[in-house]
Amino acid sequence: xxxxxxxxxxxxxxxxxxxxxxxxxxxxxxxxxxxxxxxxxxxxxxxxxxxxxxxxxxxxxxxxxxxxxxxxxxxxxxxxxxxxxxxxxxxxxxxxxxxxxxxxxxxxxxxxxxxxxxxxxxxxxxxxxxxxxxxxxxxxxxxxxxxxxxxxxxxxxxxxxxxxxxxxxxxxxxxxxxxxxxxxxxxxxxxxxxxxxxxxxxxxxxxxxxxxxxxxxxxxxxxxxxxxxxxxxxxxxxxxxxxxxxxxxxxxxxxxxxxxxxxxxxxxxxxxxxxxxxxxxxxxxxxxxxxxxxxxxxxxxxxxxxxxxxxxxxxxxxxxxxxxxxxxxxxxxxxxxxxxxxxxxxxxxxxxxxxxxxxxxxxxxxxxxxxxxxxxxxxxxxxxxxxxxxxxxxxxxxxxxxxxxxxxxxxxxxxxxxxxxxxxxxxxxxxxxxxxxxxxxxxxxxxxxxxxxxxxxxxxxxxxxxxxxxxxxxxxxxxxxxxxxx
Amino acid sequence: xxxxxxxxxxxxxxxxxxxxxxxxxxxxxx
Numbered sequence: 001x002x003x004x005x006x007x008x009x010x011x012x013x014x015x016x017x018x019x020x021x022x023x024x025x026x027x028x029x030x031x032x033x034x035x036x037x038x039x040x041x042x043x044x045x046x047x048x049x050x051x052x053x054x055x056x057x058x059x060x061x062x063x064x065x066x067x068x069x070x071x072x073x074x075x076x077x078x079x080x081x082x083x084x085x086x087x088x089x090x091x092x093x094x095x096x097x098x099x100x101x102x103x104x105x106x107x108x109x110x111x112x113x114x115x116x117x118x119x120x121x122x123x124x125x126x127x128x129x130x131x132x133x134x135x136x137x138x139x140x141x142x143x144x145x146x147x148x149x150x151x152x153x154x155x156x157x158x159x160x161x162x163x164x165x166x167x168x169x170x171x172x173x174x175x176x177x178x179x180x181x182x183x184x185x186x187x188x189x190x191x192x193x194x195x196x197x198x199x200x201x202x203x204x205x206x207x208x209x210x211x212x213x214x215x216x217x218x219x220x221x222x223x224x225x226x227x228x229x230x231x232x233x234x235x236x237x238x239x240x241x242x243x244x245x246x247x248x249x250x251x252x253x254x255x256x257x258x259x260x261x262x263x264x265x266x267x268x269x270x271x272x273x274x275x276x277x278x279x280x281x282x283x284x285x286x287x288x289x290x291x292x293x294x295x296x297x298x299x300x301x302x303x304x305x306x307x308x309x310x311x312x313x314x315x316x317x318x319x320x321x322x323x324x325x326x327x328x329x330x331x332x333x334x335x336x337x338x339x340x341x342x343x344x345x346x347x348x349x350x351x352x353x354x355x356x357x358x359x360x361x362x363x364x365x366x367x368x369x370x371x372x373x374x375x376x377x378x379x380x381x382x383x384x385x386x387x388x389x390x391x392x393x394x395x396x397x398x399x400x401x402x403x404x405x406x407x408x409x410x411x412x413x414x415x416x417x418x419x420x421x422x423x424x425x426x427x428x429x430x431x432x433x434x435x436x437x438x439x440x441x442x443x444x445x446x447x448x449x450x451x452x453x454x455x456x457x458x459x460x461x462x463x464x465x466x467x468x469x470x471x472x473x474x475x476x477x478x479x480x481x482x483x484x485x486x
Numbered sequence: 487x488x489x490x491x492x493x494x495x496x497x498x499x500x501x502x503x504x505x506x507x508x509x510x511x512x513x514x515x516x
Contacts, residue, residue, distance in 0.1 A: 076494050083502055091509075229490045272510055279506040283499045 004155060007315075010324025011331065014192070015169050018185045018335070022173025025181035031365045032355070035178035035372055036107045036347045037264040042183060044265075044273030050186035050340075051089075051261040051274070052281045053193065055252065057139075057337035058146030060289050061193065061330040066306035068293020072222060074231035074238070075293065077245035079286040085252030086282050088414075090275035093253050094262035096417045098271060101263045108344070109256040109409065110352045112263075116416050117424040122357050124424055127431050129348045131408045132256055136345035139401035140379065141386035143170075143338035148387065150330050153308045154315065163387050166334055171380035174339045175373050179264065182339040189332035194281055196329030197288030200310070203317055204295035217298040226297070244452030251406030251454055253413050254434075257340035260347075342383075346375040400442060407434030407457030415465050426469030434461030 033039055042050065067075035097112070106112040110128035117124050147166025151157040157165075173181050208214045218226050225232030231241070252258065265271050289310075296309035299316065303309060314326035350372040355363055363371075408431045415422045415430075437460050441453035 073491060073494075080494065080498055083499075087502075087505075227488075227491065229488070229494060272513065276506045276510040280503060283503055287495070287499060 006320035007154065007324035007327055010321055011328050014188075014325075014328040014332070018188065019169065019173050021184045021188065022177040022181040025173075025177030025184050029178050029180050032351060032368045032372070033107050034180070035369050036343065036351065037260060038178075038180045038183060040102060040264050041266055042261065042264045042270070044270040044277060046183050046187055047261055047265040047270055048274035048277030049190035049281065050183040051258050052086075052278050052285070053186035053190035053333075053336035054182075054261060054340035055255060055258045055337070056193065056282075056285060056333060058143055058150075058330070058334040060285060061196065061310050061333040062146055062149065062307040064286070064289040065293040065296065065310045066308075068290035069297050069303065069306040069309045070293075071231060072218070072226035072294065072297070073229045074233075074241065075245070076229060076290055077242050078248050079290060081246035081249035082252070082286055083249070083279070083282050084246075085249030086275075086279050088249070089252045089258070089262070090271070090278060093259065093413060093417065094265070094271050094275065095268055097259060097413070098262050098265055098268070100417065107263070108347045108351050109259055109413075110348060111356070113412070113416065113427060114352075114356070117422075117427050119424060124427050124431075125352055125357065127428055128409075129352045131404065131431060131435050132348045133345055135401040135404040135408075136257075136341045137379065137383060137386065139405075140338050140341050140345070140383040142401065143334045143341070144383055144387035146334045147331065149307065150311060150327065150334070154311050154327050160388055163384060166331060167338075167380060167384045167387070170335045170338045171342065171377065174342050174380075175376045178369075178372070179260070179343060182336075182343055183261070183264070185339065186336045189336035190281060192325070192329040192332045193336075194284050194288075196310070196314075196326045197285045197292065200314060200317075200326060201288050201291040201295055204292060204299060204313055207317055208295065208298055214295055214298060218294060221297060221301075226294075240451050243455060247452050247455035247458070248402070250410060250458045251402045252410070254406040254408060254410030255402070256405065256409065257337075257344040259409075259413070260340070260344060338383075342376050342379055345379050346372045349375040400438070403438045403442070403452070403454035403457060404435055406454050407438050407461050408432075409434070410458055411462035411465055415462065415469075419469075421469055421473060422465060423469040423472045425472040426465040426467075429468040430461045430465035433464035434458065437461070 029035055029038065101112050104112065104115045106115055110125045110132065113119070113128055114125040119125055144163045144167045148159040148163035151162025151165060152159050173185060205211055205214050208217060215227070223232070230238035262271070265274060292313065293309055296313045300309065300312055303312065311327055311330055314323045318326060350368050354371055355361060355368055411434065412427055412430045416427065434457050437457035438453050441447045441456055
């Protein structure tokens with residue numbers, strides 16, 4: 001029988017470990033650049049693993065496994081979508097963004113955009129900060145919601161206590177150690193996630209008598225459509241779903257909490273190593289999540305909520321200590337994303353709002369770090385209240401913030417790095433278009449039912465940047481003053 | 487097993503890993 005106490009001991013050990021790492025990291029960080037990008041000293045392992053742990057949230061261990069459970073093989077399309085997102089980020093964005101931001105001395109994405117577009121009136125910075133802030137609040141709250149769900153599912157704990165527990169630990173080490181603590185703990189968390197998502201499907205399949213056994217059991221599920229990559233729909237009917245799932249990958253170039261990892265990587269060699277590490281991790285984790293979902297459909301066919309599949313299968317198949325480790329992996333996925341997002345939201349307040357906009361570089365570094373810590377605390381508490389107010393489906397919540405950021409910043413990041421003709425007005429138009437289209441598309445049932453909002457929002461944002469940039473070309477000085485290094 | 491399952495579950499991840507490995511061994515930063 002699985003012992004709740006043993007699971008709890010494993011979980012507490014993990015929590016203590018990340019707090020110790022947070023304290024150790026806090027001793028090494030100095031100044032604002034230390035607190036927000038670890039003085040640009042990340043190596044390949046920390047950079048690579050921290051980027052994946054930050055981008056893959058509670059969604060991968062709860063939502064993605066749940067999709068593999070509910071939708072069968074037709075869920076697989078998000079995997080190539082996400083992995084191609086990794087390729088775009090690591091090959092197109094990371095090397096150039098690292099070099100340009102190091103030359104500029106920028107430490108946040110709004111910072112980069114402001115310098116790139118010679119934003120003296122703070123228009124670009126303001127729009128960027130507002131979008132980062134709105135999306136990150138929802139995003140962090142979604143992570144804390146996931147934490148509440150995990151604790152409730154495994155320990156039959158009260159939802160609110162689960163939210164508070166996950167949130168308190170995350171806020172504590174983020175507040176103490178800043179970017180270095182977040183990145184170091186990300187390495188532990190990415191390791192746990194890869195272990196959980198890599199090992200669990202193997203154990204589950206072995207339990208069913210091998211791949212042949214699992215496939216034989218799945219043949220009859222959903223009227224025989226479970227193993228169809230179109231879900232048994234006609235090609236035309238499945239098109240919207242397939243494009244939408246592939247389109248999730250379009251979100252990667254626009255996530256400021258992930259982009260910060262590239263900005264913080266030491267040099268180009270470490271970017272090259274980091275991307276092999278990140279892509280290998282992604283292959284293991286994404287395929288592991290979907291296949292685990294498929295296996296869970298056979299092992300636990302009557303689950304009330306598919307998002308509980310991972311912790312439930314772990315508790316069902318594993319000895320208590322290992323099950324505890326797997327639950328820690330689920331919690332790790334939540335924490336490793338929430339911490340990076342809290343920090344990015346805090347950086348937009350401390351660096352962009354206080355340091356650059358309100359006091360124009362006249363505040364002492366020491367004070368700015370204090371402001372950053374207070375912001376982490378305030379944002380953390382706000383996110384807790386948000387998470388406690390209403391229990392939502394984690395997947396939906398995360399995808400909304402994911403799309404908002406992806407559509408607002410993704411096209412702009414790519415174009416600003418690769419097209420010298422991008423102007424300040426084009427940048428503002430692109431960010432606003434991306435964000436507004438995401439919200440409107442999501443809110444109109446006919447549209448959101450037909451296609452995932454990120455796809456139209458991303459391309460319309462790109463169109464807005466190009467069109468407005470071409471129209472305002474002659475007026476803009478930014479093009480000549482601060483083109484990206486090429 | 488259908489061809490699409492083989493392509494999506496086996497060929498794609500293998501090809502991507504090979505691409506990442508080869509660009510790491512022989513590639514440049516961008």
